[in-house]
Amino acid sequence: MFRQRHLLSLIVRKEVQIRYRGSIFGWLWSYVKPLVQFFVFYVAIGVFLGMNGRVDFFPIYLLSGITVVTFFNEAFSNGTRSLVDNAPLIKKIYLPREMFPIASMLIAAVNTVPQIIVVVAIALFFGWSPSVVSIAAILLALVIVAVLASGLGLFFGSINVTFRDAQSFVEIILMVAIWASPVMYAWTQVAQVIPEWLFVLYRLNPITAAVELFHYGLWYPLGPTNGSPLPDLWLYGGIALLVSVVALAIGQFVFRRLEGRFAQDL
Protein backbone atom coordinates (compact mmCIF):
# COMPACT_ATOMS: atom_id res chain seq x y z
CA MET A 1 0.00 0.00 0.00
CA PHE A 2 2.59 2.54 1.03
CA ARG A 3 4.95 1.57 -1.78
CA GLN A 4 2.25 2.77 -4.15
CA ARG A 5 2.14 6.32 -2.76
CA HIS A 6 2.81 7.73 -6.22
CA LEU A 7 -0.25 6.05 -7.73
CA LEU A 8 -2.39 6.88 -4.71
CA SER A 9 -1.45 10.55 -4.85
CA LEU A 10 -2.17 10.65 -8.58
CA ILE A 11 -5.62 9.10 -8.12
CA VAL A 12 -6.48 11.52 -5.33
CA ARG A 13 -5.17 14.49 -7.29
CA LYS A 14 -7.13 13.40 -10.36
CA GLU A 15 -10.40 13.28 -8.44
CA VAL A 16 -9.72 16.61 -6.75
CA GLN A 17 -8.85 18.23 -10.07
CA ILE A 18 -11.83 16.99 -12.00
CA ARG A 19 -14.33 17.74 -9.26
CA TYR A 20 -14.99 21.25 -10.47
CA ARG A 21 -13.68 21.00 -14.03
CA GLY A 22 -15.79 23.05 -16.36
CA SER A 23 -17.40 25.19 -13.66
CA ILE A 24 -16.74 28.93 -13.44
CA PHE A 25 -16.51 29.26 -9.66
CA GLY A 26 -14.66 25.98 -9.15
CA TRP A 27 -13.58 25.41 -5.58
CA LEU A 28 -15.70 28.31 -4.35
CA TRP A 29 -18.59 25.83 -4.43
CA SER A 30 -17.00 23.78 -1.64
CA TYR A 31 -17.26 26.87 0.58
CA VAL A 32 -20.75 27.83 -0.55
CA LYS A 33 -22.25 24.39 0.07
CA PRO A 34 -21.52 24.15 3.82
CA LEU A 35 -22.52 27.79 4.28
CA VAL A 36 -25.92 27.31 2.66
CA GLN A 37 -26.46 24.04 4.52
CA PHE A 38 -25.57 25.87 7.69
CA PHE A 39 -28.10 28.67 7.10
CA VAL A 40 -30.86 26.20 6.28
CA PHE A 41 -30.26 24.23 9.48
CA TYR A 42 -29.79 27.39 11.49
CA VAL A 43 -33.18 28.74 10.44
CA ALA A 44 -35.07 25.43 10.49
CA ILE A 45 -33.65 23.88 13.67
CA GLY A 46 -32.23 26.90 15.44
CA VAL A 47 -35.10 29.36 14.99
CA PHE A 48 -38.17 27.26 14.19
CA LEU A 49 -37.42 24.41 16.61
CA GLY A 50 -35.96 26.81 19.14
CA MET A 51 -32.50 25.25 19.57
CA ASN A 52 -30.84 28.67 19.49
CA GLY A 53 -32.26 29.38 22.95
CA ARG A 54 -31.24 26.00 24.36
CA VAL A 55 -27.62 25.87 23.18
CA ASP A 56 -25.31 28.89 23.20
CA PHE A 57 -23.45 29.53 19.96
CA PHE A 58 -25.72 26.98 18.28
CA PRO A 59 -24.50 27.83 14.74
CA ILE A 60 -20.96 26.71 15.56
CA TYR A 61 -22.22 23.71 17.50
CA LEU A 62 -24.26 22.65 14.51
CA LEU A 63 -21.69 23.30 11.81
CA SER A 64 -18.83 21.53 13.58
CA GLY A 65 -20.99 18.44 14.05
CA ILE A 66 -22.12 18.52 10.44
CA THR A 67 -18.48 18.72 9.29
CA VAL A 68 -17.60 15.48 11.06
CA VAL A 69 -20.66 13.61 9.85
CA THR A 70 -20.27 14.83 6.25
CA PHE A 71 -16.67 13.66 6.18
CA PHE A 72 -17.73 10.27 7.48
CA ASN A 73 -20.66 9.98 5.07
CA GLU A 74 -18.65 10.89 2.00
CA ALA A 75 -15.68 8.68 2.86
CA PHE A 76 -17.84 5.70 3.79
CA SER A 77 -20.35 5.83 0.92
CA ASN A 78 -17.76 6.55 -1.77
CA GLY A 79 -15.49 3.87 -0.32
CA THR A 80 -18.34 1.36 -0.55
CA ARG A 81 -18.98 2.20 -4.19
CA SER A 82 -15.33 2.67 -5.18
CA LEU A 83 -14.70 -0.89 -6.36
CA VAL A 84 -17.85 -1.10 -8.44
CA ASP A 85 -17.21 2.33 -9.94
CA ASN A 86 -13.71 1.30 -10.99
CA ALA A 87 -14.81 -2.05 -12.41
CA PRO A 88 -13.17 -1.54 -15.84
CA LEU A 89 -9.77 -1.06 -14.23
CA ILE A 90 -10.06 -3.91 -11.76
CA LYS A 91 -11.18 -6.32 -14.46
CA LYS A 92 -8.36 -5.54 -16.85
CA ILE A 93 -5.28 -4.45 -14.98
CA TYR A 94 -3.71 -5.93 -11.90
CA LEU A 95 -3.05 -3.29 -9.28
CA PRO A 96 -3.47 -3.17 -5.50
CA ARG A 97 -7.22 -2.87 -5.11
CA GLU A 98 -7.11 -1.44 -1.59
CA MET A 99 -6.11 1.69 -3.44
CA PHE A 100 -9.71 2.51 -4.31
CA PRO A 101 -11.44 2.61 -0.90
CA ILE A 102 -8.41 4.33 0.64
CA ALA A 103 -8.32 6.90 -2.17
CA SER A 104 -12.04 7.58 -1.59
CA MET A 105 -11.32 8.32 2.05
CA LEU A 106 -8.46 10.67 1.19
CA ILE A 107 -10.57 12.47 -1.41
CA ALA A 108 -13.31 12.96 1.19
CA ALA A 109 -10.66 14.31 3.57
CA VAL A 110 -9.48 16.83 0.96
CA ASN A 111 -13.07 17.88 0.32
CA THR A 112 -13.61 18.39 4.06
CA VAL A 113 -10.77 20.89 4.33
CA PRO A 114 -12.78 23.88 2.96
CA GLN A 115 -15.59 23.05 5.36
CA ILE A 116 -13.21 23.01 8.32
CA ILE A 117 -11.86 26.36 7.16
CA VAL A 118 -15.40 27.75 7.15
CA VAL A 119 -16.13 26.51 10.70
CA VAL A 120 -12.84 27.75 12.05
CA ALA A 121 -13.41 31.15 10.42
CA ILE A 122 -16.86 31.46 12.01
CA ALA A 123 -15.51 30.27 15.38
CA LEU A 124 -12.69 32.83 15.25
CA PHE A 125 -15.29 35.48 14.49
CA PHE A 126 -17.12 34.53 17.69
CA GLY A 127 -13.89 34.77 19.66
CA TRP A 128 -12.47 31.24 19.53
CA SER A 129 -8.87 31.05 20.71
CA PRO A 130 -7.38 27.65 20.05
CA SER A 131 -5.48 25.81 22.75
CA VAL A 132 -3.27 22.74 22.37
CA VAL A 133 -5.96 20.52 23.91
CA SER A 134 -8.70 21.74 21.59
CA ILE A 135 -6.54 21.23 18.51
CA ALA A 136 -5.62 17.75 19.77
CA ALA A 137 -9.35 16.98 20.16
CA ILE A 138 -10.08 18.11 16.60
CA LEU A 139 -7.22 16.04 15.18
CA LEU A 140 -8.20 12.96 17.19
CA ALA A 141 -11.76 13.28 15.88
CA LEU A 142 -10.52 13.45 12.28
CA VAL A 143 -8.25 10.44 12.78
CA ILE A 144 -11.13 8.43 14.29
CA VAL A 145 -13.39 9.23 11.35
CA ALA A 146 -10.68 8.56 8.74
CA VAL A 147 -9.71 5.18 10.20
CA LEU A 148 -13.31 4.10 10.83
CA ALA A 149 -14.49 5.13 7.36
CA SER A 150 -11.54 3.32 5.72
CA GLY A 151 -12.28 0.13 7.62
CA LEU A 152 -16.00 0.22 6.88
CA GLY A 153 -15.30 1.23 3.27
CA LEU A 154 -12.99 -1.78 2.77
CA PHE A 155 -15.52 -4.09 4.40
CA PHE A 156 -18.69 -2.98 2.63
CA GLY A 157 -16.84 -2.17 -0.60
CA SER A 158 -15.64 -5.75 -0.98
CA ILE A 159 -19.07 -7.16 -0.14
CA ASN A 160 -20.68 -4.71 -2.57
CA VAL A 161 -18.79 -6.36 -5.45
CA THR A 162 -20.89 -9.52 -5.18
CA PHE A 163 -23.97 -8.20 -3.40
CA ARG A 164 -25.01 -4.71 -4.41
CA ASP A 165 -27.33 -4.80 -1.38
CA ALA A 166 -24.39 -3.46 0.63
CA GLN A 167 -24.80 -0.10 -1.09
CA SER A 168 -28.42 0.27 0.01
CA PHE A 169 -27.59 -0.96 3.49
CA VAL A 170 -24.84 1.64 3.83
CA GLU A 171 -27.26 4.40 2.80
CA ILE A 172 -29.48 3.43 5.72
CA ILE A 173 -26.55 3.37 8.15
CA LEU A 174 -25.57 6.86 7.03
CA MET A 175 -29.09 8.17 7.37
CA VAL A 176 -29.17 6.93 10.96
CA ALA A 177 -25.62 8.12 11.70
CA ILE A 178 -26.44 11.83 11.58
CA TRP A 179 -29.23 11.39 14.15
CA ALA A 180 -27.44 8.83 16.32
CA SER A 181 -24.88 11.41 17.40
CA PRO A 182 -25.39 14.85 18.92
CA VAL A 183 -25.29 16.95 15.76
CA MET A 184 -28.72 18.56 15.62
CA TYR A 185 -29.33 18.37 19.38
CA ALA A 186 -27.25 18.37 22.59
CA TRP A 187 -26.18 15.20 24.39
CA THR A 188 -27.86 16.44 27.58
CA GLN A 189 -31.23 16.09 25.89
CA VAL A 190 -30.45 12.41 25.30
CA ALA A 191 -29.11 11.77 28.80
CA GLN A 192 -32.33 13.10 30.32
CA VAL A 193 -34.63 10.64 28.59
CA ILE A 194 -32.70 7.37 28.32
CA PRO A 195 -31.46 5.02 31.08
CA GLU A 196 -27.79 5.09 32.06
CA TRP A 197 -26.81 1.83 30.31
CA LEU A 198 -28.26 3.05 27.02
CA PHE A 199 -26.39 6.33 27.39
CA VAL A 200 -23.14 4.36 27.77
CA LEU A 201 -24.01 2.57 24.52
CA TYR A 202 -24.79 5.92 22.92
CA ARG A 203 -21.37 7.24 23.86
CA LEU A 204 -19.66 4.08 22.57
CA ASN A 205 -20.69 5.07 19.04
CA PRO A 206 -17.39 6.26 17.55
CA ILE A 207 -19.15 8.98 15.56
CA THR A 208 -20.66 10.38 18.76
CA ALA A 209 -17.21 10.54 20.28
CA ALA A 210 -15.77 12.22 17.18
CA VAL A 211 -18.58 14.78 17.04
CA GLU A 212 -18.21 15.57 20.74
CA LEU A 213 -14.43 15.92 20.37
CA PHE A 214 -15.08 18.43 17.61
CA HIS A 215 -17.54 20.28 19.85
CA TYR A 216 -14.97 20.19 22.63
CA GLY A 217 -12.34 21.68 20.32
CA LEU A 218 -14.38 24.33 18.53
CA TRP A 219 -17.50 25.13 20.50
CA TYR A 220 -16.71 24.58 24.19
CA PRO A 221 -13.78 27.08 24.32
CA LEU A 222 -16.30 29.81 23.43
CA GLY A 223 -17.67 29.38 26.95
CA PRO A 224 -21.30 28.34 26.44
CA THR A 225 -23.11 28.89 29.76
CA ASN A 226 -25.51 25.97 29.39
CA GLY A 227 -23.19 23.45 27.74
CA SER A 228 -20.61 20.99 28.99
CA PRO A 229 -18.42 18.39 27.33
CA LEU A 230 -19.62 14.80 27.18
CA PRO A 231 -18.86 12.94 30.46
CA ASP A 232 -15.64 10.87 30.15
CA LEU A 233 -15.03 12.43 26.74
CA TRP A 234 -11.39 11.38 26.45
CA LEU A 235 -12.10 7.85 27.63
CA TYR A 236 -14.79 7.42 24.97
CA GLY A 237 -12.51 9.14 22.42
CA GLY A 238 -9.86 6.52 23.15
CA ILE A 239 -12.40 3.72 22.88
CA ALA A 240 -13.63 5.17 19.58
CA LEU A 241 -10.09 5.15 18.22
CA LEU A 242 -9.68 1.54 19.34
CA VAL A 243 -13.00 0.54 17.75
CA SER A 244 -11.94 2.27 14.52
CA VAL A 245 -8.62 0.44 14.42
CA VAL A 246 -10.41 -2.87 14.99
CA ALA A 247 -12.86 -1.96 12.20
CA LEU A 248 -9.92 -1.25 9.90
CA ALA A 249 -8.30 -4.60 10.75
CA ILE A 250 -11.54 -6.48 10.10
CA GLY A 251 -12.16 -4.53 6.90
CA GLN A 252 -8.66 -5.31 5.67
CA PHE A 253 -9.05 -9.00 6.52
CA VAL A 254 -12.40 -9.38 4.73
CA PHE A 255 -11.08 -7.41 1.78
CA ARG A 256 -8.08 -9.75 1.46
CA ARG A 257 -10.37 -12.77 1.62
CA LEU A 258 -12.72 -11.54 -1.09
CA GLU A 259 -10.12 -9.84 -3.29
CA GLY A 260 -9.50 -12.90 -5.47
CA ARG A 261 -13.09 -12.88 -6.69
CA PHE A 262 -13.34 -9.21 -7.64
CA ALA A 263 -12.32 -9.49 -11.28
CA GLN A 264 -14.85 -12.18 -12.11
CA ASP A 265 -17.74 -10.88 -10.02
CA LEU A 266 -17.75 -7.31 -11.23
Next chain:
Amino acid sequence: MPKTSDAQPLPRIIVDDIRKNFKLRHTHSIKETALAAIRRKPLTTDFHALDGVSFEVGPGESVALLGFNGSGKSTMLKMISGVLTPDSGKVLTRGRVAGLIEVGAGFHPDLSGRENIFLNAAILGMSRKETEARYEEIVAFSEIEQFIDTEVKHYSSGMFLRLAFSVAIHTEMDILLIDEILSVGDEPFQQKCLARVRELHGQGKTLVVVSHDLNMVSNLCERGILLQKGKKRFDGPSKEAVEVMRS
Protein backbone atom coordinates in the same frame (compact mmCIF):
# COMPACT_ATOMS: atom_id res chain seq x y z
CA MET B 1 11.21 -25.11 -29.67
CA PRO B 2 9.49 -25.85 -26.35
CA LYS B 3 12.81 -27.34 -25.30
CA THR B 4 14.17 -23.79 -24.95
CA SER B 5 13.10 -23.77 -21.33
CA ASP B 6 15.42 -26.67 -20.57
CA ALA B 7 18.45 -24.71 -21.70
CA GLN B 8 17.36 -21.74 -19.57
CA PRO B 9 17.23 -22.91 -15.96
CA LEU B 10 14.91 -20.11 -14.80
CA PRO B 11 11.63 -19.90 -16.70
CA ARG B 12 9.76 -16.60 -16.78
CA ILE B 13 6.31 -18.06 -16.53
CA ILE B 14 5.26 -21.36 -14.97
CA VAL B 15 1.68 -22.47 -15.40
CA ASP B 16 1.11 -25.59 -13.37
CA ASP B 17 -2.07 -27.61 -13.89
CA ILE B 18 -4.46 -24.71 -13.48
CA ARG B 19 -8.22 -25.00 -13.49
CA LYS B 20 -10.75 -22.25 -13.62
CA ASN B 21 -14.48 -22.75 -13.38
CA PHE B 22 -17.01 -20.03 -13.78
CA LYS B 23 -20.33 -20.47 -12.07
CA LEU B 24 -23.10 -19.39 -14.37
CA ARG B 25 -25.87 -18.15 -12.13
CA HIS B 26 -29.35 -18.59 -13.51
CA THR B 27 -31.10 -16.59 -10.83
CA HIS B 28 -30.53 -12.97 -9.98
CA SER B 29 -32.73 -12.26 -6.97
CA ILE B 30 -34.02 -13.95 -3.85
CA LYS B 31 -37.42 -14.37 -5.47
CA GLU B 32 -36.00 -16.15 -8.51
CA THR B 33 -33.76 -18.30 -6.33
CA ALA B 34 -36.71 -19.38 -4.19
CA LEU B 35 -38.83 -20.19 -7.23
CA ALA B 36 -36.03 -22.17 -8.87
CA ALA B 37 -35.43 -24.08 -5.63
CA ILE B 38 -39.11 -24.99 -5.39
CA ARG B 39 -39.18 -26.18 -8.99
CA ARG B 40 -35.89 -28.02 -8.40
CA LYS B 41 -34.15 -26.31 -11.27
CA PRO B 42 -30.36 -26.06 -11.08
CA LEU B 43 -29.27 -22.71 -9.61
CA THR B 44 -25.86 -22.69 -11.27
CA THR B 45 -23.97 -24.52 -13.96
CA ASP B 46 -20.21 -24.83 -14.00
CA PHE B 47 -18.30 -23.71 -17.03
CA HIS B 48 -14.75 -25.00 -17.33
CA ALA B 49 -12.83 -22.10 -18.82
CA LEU B 50 -9.51 -23.82 -18.18
CA ASP B 51 -9.11 -27.45 -17.30
CA GLY B 52 -5.67 -28.61 -16.24
CA VAL B 53 -3.36 -26.57 -18.43
CA SER B 54 0.40 -26.63 -17.80
CA PHE B 55 3.32 -25.03 -19.60
CA GLU B 56 6.50 -23.08 -19.00
CA VAL B 57 7.82 -20.10 -20.87
CA GLY B 58 11.52 -19.27 -20.77
CA PRO B 59 13.08 -15.80 -20.91
CA GLY B 60 13.12 -14.26 -24.37
CA GLU B 61 10.57 -16.69 -25.76
CA SER B 62 7.59 -15.49 -27.73
CA VAL B 63 4.51 -17.59 -27.37
CA ALA B 64 1.22 -17.36 -29.22
CA LEU B 65 -1.88 -18.60 -27.43
CA LEU B 66 -4.13 -19.95 -30.15
CA GLY B 67 -7.66 -21.23 -30.14
CA PHE B 68 -11.19 -20.43 -31.23
CA ASN B 69 -13.54 -18.17 -29.31
CA GLY B 70 -14.25 -19.48 -25.83
CA SER B 71 -11.21 -21.73 -25.73
CA GLY B 72 -9.82 -19.98 -22.66
CA LYS B 73 -7.09 -17.82 -24.23
CA SER B 74 -8.09 -14.55 -22.63
CA THR B 75 -8.75 -16.22 -19.29
CA MET B 76 -5.24 -17.68 -19.48
CA LEU B 77 -3.80 -14.24 -20.13
CA LYS B 78 -5.71 -12.75 -17.20
CA MET B 79 -4.34 -15.51 -14.97
CA ILE B 80 -0.80 -14.67 -15.99
CA SER B 81 -1.37 -10.97 -15.37
CA GLY B 82 -2.82 -11.71 -11.93
CA VAL B 83 -6.27 -10.21 -12.53
CA LEU B 84 -7.87 -13.63 -12.10
CA THR B 85 -6.72 -16.32 -9.70
CA PRO B 86 -6.99 -20.02 -10.59
CA ASP B 87 -9.30 -22.32 -8.62
CA SER B 88 -6.52 -24.88 -8.39
CA GLY B 89 -2.98 -25.10 -9.67
CA LYS B 90 -0.37 -22.36 -9.73
CA VAL B 91 0.70 -19.52 -11.96
CA LEU B 92 4.18 -18.20 -11.24
CA THR B 93 5.85 -15.31 -13.00
CA ARG B 94 9.36 -13.94 -12.63
CA GLY B 95 9.92 -10.26 -13.35
CA ARG B 96 7.53 -7.42 -14.09
CA VAL B 97 4.46 -8.27 -16.10
CA ALA B 98 2.84 -5.69 -18.36
CA GLY B 99 -0.28 -6.23 -20.35
CA LEU B 100 -1.46 -4.68 -23.59
CA ILE B 101 -4.93 -5.74 -22.56
CA GLU B 102 -7.66 -3.24 -23.33
CA VAL B 103 -5.33 -0.25 -23.35
CA GLY B 104 -6.83 2.97 -22.16
CA ALA B 105 -8.82 1.41 -19.33
CA GLY B 106 -7.34 3.84 -16.82
CA PHE B 107 -7.78 6.98 -18.90
CA HIS B 108 -9.94 9.78 -17.64
CA PRO B 109 -11.65 11.88 -20.33
CA ASP B 110 -11.46 15.14 -18.36
CA LEU B 111 -7.71 15.05 -17.91
CA SER B 112 -5.19 16.21 -20.50
CA GLY B 113 -3.03 13.79 -22.46
CA ARG B 114 -0.05 14.66 -20.28
CA GLU B 115 -1.90 14.00 -17.01
CA ASN B 116 -3.29 10.78 -18.41
CA ILE B 117 0.18 9.55 -19.32
CA PHE B 118 1.32 9.91 -15.72
CA LEU B 119 -1.86 8.45 -14.27
CA ASN B 120 -1.95 5.48 -16.59
CA ALA B 121 1.75 4.77 -16.25
CA ALA B 122 1.27 4.73 -12.47
CA ILE B 123 -1.67 2.34 -12.83
CA LEU B 124 0.57 0.09 -14.90
CA GLY B 125 3.08 0.10 -12.06
CA MET B 126 5.62 2.74 -13.09
CA SER B 127 7.17 5.11 -10.59
CA ARG B 128 7.30 8.86 -11.16
CA LYS B 129 10.98 8.76 -12.12
CA GLU B 130 10.49 5.99 -14.68
CA THR B 131 7.59 7.85 -16.25
CA GLU B 132 9.52 11.11 -16.44
CA ALA B 133 12.45 9.33 -18.06
CA ARG B 134 10.25 7.87 -20.78
CA TYR B 135 7.81 10.72 -21.18
CA GLU B 136 9.38 12.16 -24.35
CA GLU B 137 9.58 8.72 -25.91
CA ILE B 138 5.91 8.02 -25.15
CA VAL B 139 4.74 11.30 -26.67
CA ALA B 140 6.94 10.89 -29.74
CA PHE B 141 5.67 7.37 -30.32
CA SER B 142 2.04 8.45 -30.13
CA GLU B 143 2.65 11.26 -32.72
CA ILE B 144 0.22 13.62 -30.98
CA GLU B 145 2.69 16.18 -29.57
CA GLN B 146 0.52 19.15 -30.43
CA PHE B 147 -2.54 17.83 -28.57
CA ILE B 148 -0.76 16.64 -25.45
CA ASP B 149 -2.24 19.38 -23.23
CA THR B 150 -5.77 18.97 -24.60
CA GLU B 151 -8.30 16.99 -22.63
CA VAL B 152 -8.56 13.42 -23.81
CA LYS B 153 -12.33 13.72 -24.40
CA HIS B 154 -11.59 15.94 -27.41
CA TYR B 155 -9.32 13.33 -28.99
CA SER B 156 -10.41 11.29 -31.96
CA SER B 157 -10.63 7.57 -31.25
CA GLY B 158 -7.46 7.01 -33.25
CA MET B 159 -5.51 9.55 -31.23
CA PHE B 160 -6.82 8.07 -28.02
CA LEU B 161 -5.71 4.58 -28.96
CA ARG B 162 -2.30 5.78 -30.06
CA LEU B 163 -1.67 7.49 -26.77
CA ALA B 164 -3.01 4.60 -24.71
CA PHE B 165 -0.99 2.07 -26.65
CA SER B 166 2.08 4.24 -26.47
CA VAL B 167 1.93 4.41 -22.66
CA ALA B 168 1.32 0.69 -22.31
CA ILE B 169 4.15 -0.35 -24.58
CA HIS B 170 6.68 1.90 -22.88
CA THR B 171 6.18 0.50 -19.40
CA GLU B 172 9.07 -1.22 -17.72
CA MET B 173 8.54 -4.95 -18.17
CA ASP B 174 10.10 -8.39 -18.46
CA ILE B 175 6.99 -10.16 -19.69
CA LEU B 176 4.61 -8.55 -22.17
CA LEU B 177 1.08 -9.87 -22.57
CA ILE B 178 -0.75 -8.83 -25.73
CA ASP B 179 -4.43 -9.45 -26.29
CA GLU B 180 -5.88 -8.75 -29.72
CA ILE B 181 -4.44 -5.31 -29.57
CA LEU B 182 -2.41 -5.10 -32.74
CA SER B 183 -5.59 -4.59 -34.70
CA VAL B 184 -5.94 -0.98 -33.53
CA GLY B 185 -5.14 2.18 -35.44
CA ASP B 186 -4.34 2.65 -39.09
CA GLU B 187 -1.94 0.52 -41.12
CA PRO B 188 1.24 2.60 -40.54
CA PHE B 189 0.63 2.77 -36.80
CA GLN B 190 -0.01 -0.97 -36.67
CA GLN B 191 3.28 -1.57 -38.42
CA LYS B 192 4.99 0.72 -35.97
CA CYS B 193 3.50 -1.13 -33.01
CA LEU B 194 4.51 -4.46 -34.46
CA ALA B 195 8.02 -3.13 -35.00
CA ARG B 196 8.11 -1.97 -31.39
CA VAL B 197 6.94 -5.37 -30.14
CA ARG B 198 9.66 -7.03 -32.24
CA GLU B 199 12.20 -4.60 -30.84
CA LEU B 200 11.16 -5.49 -27.28
CA HIS B 201 11.43 -9.15 -28.16
CA GLY B 202 14.89 -8.45 -29.58
CA GLN B 203 15.85 -6.98 -26.18
CA GLY B 204 15.07 -10.34 -24.61
CA LYS B 205 11.58 -9.63 -23.26
CA THR B 206 9.18 -12.53 -23.04
CA LEU B 207 6.03 -12.24 -25.15
CA VAL B 208 2.67 -13.93 -24.79
CA VAL B 209 0.31 -13.02 -27.62
CA VAL B 210 -3.36 -13.74 -28.16
CA SER B 211 -4.74 -12.93 -31.59
CA HIS B 212 -7.05 -14.22 -34.27
CA ASP B 213 -4.76 -12.91 -36.98
CA LEU B 214 -3.04 -16.26 -37.47
CA ASN B 215 -0.54 -15.12 -40.11
CA MET B 216 0.69 -12.18 -38.08
CA VAL B 217 0.91 -14.23 -34.93
CA SER B 218 2.80 -17.10 -36.50
CA ASN B 219 5.30 -14.63 -37.92
CA LEU B 220 5.77 -12.83 -34.63
CA CYS B 221 6.04 -15.85 -32.34
CA GLU B 222 8.21 -18.93 -32.57
CA ARG B 223 6.09 -21.05 -30.31
CA GLY B 224 2.38 -21.71 -30.39
CA ILE B 225 0.15 -23.21 -27.71
CA LEU B 226 -3.22 -24.31 -28.99
CA LEU B 227 -6.06 -24.36 -26.49
CA GLN B 228 -9.29 -26.16 -27.13
CA LYS B 229 -12.21 -26.04 -24.73
CA GLY B 230 -9.92 -25.17 -21.85
CA LYS B 231 -7.39 -27.93 -22.53
CA LYS B 232 -3.97 -27.76 -24.14
CA ARG B 233 -4.15 -29.50 -27.50
CA PHE B 234 -0.81 -28.64 -29.07
CA ASP B 235 2.45 -27.05 -27.94
CA GLY B 236 5.21 -26.51 -30.48
CA PRO B 237 6.38 -24.33 -33.36
CA SER B 238 3.77 -21.68 -34.10
CA LYS B 239 3.49 -22.59 -37.81
CA GLU B 240 2.60 -26.15 -36.89
CA ALA B 241 0.18 -24.96 -34.25
CA VAL B 242 -1.64 -22.88 -36.83
CA GLU B 243 -1.80 -25.89 -39.16
CA VAL B 244 -3.23 -28.08 -36.40
CA MET B 245 -5.77 -25.39 -35.64
CA ARG B 246 -6.82 -25.02 -39.28
CA SER B 247 -7.11 -28.74 -39.89
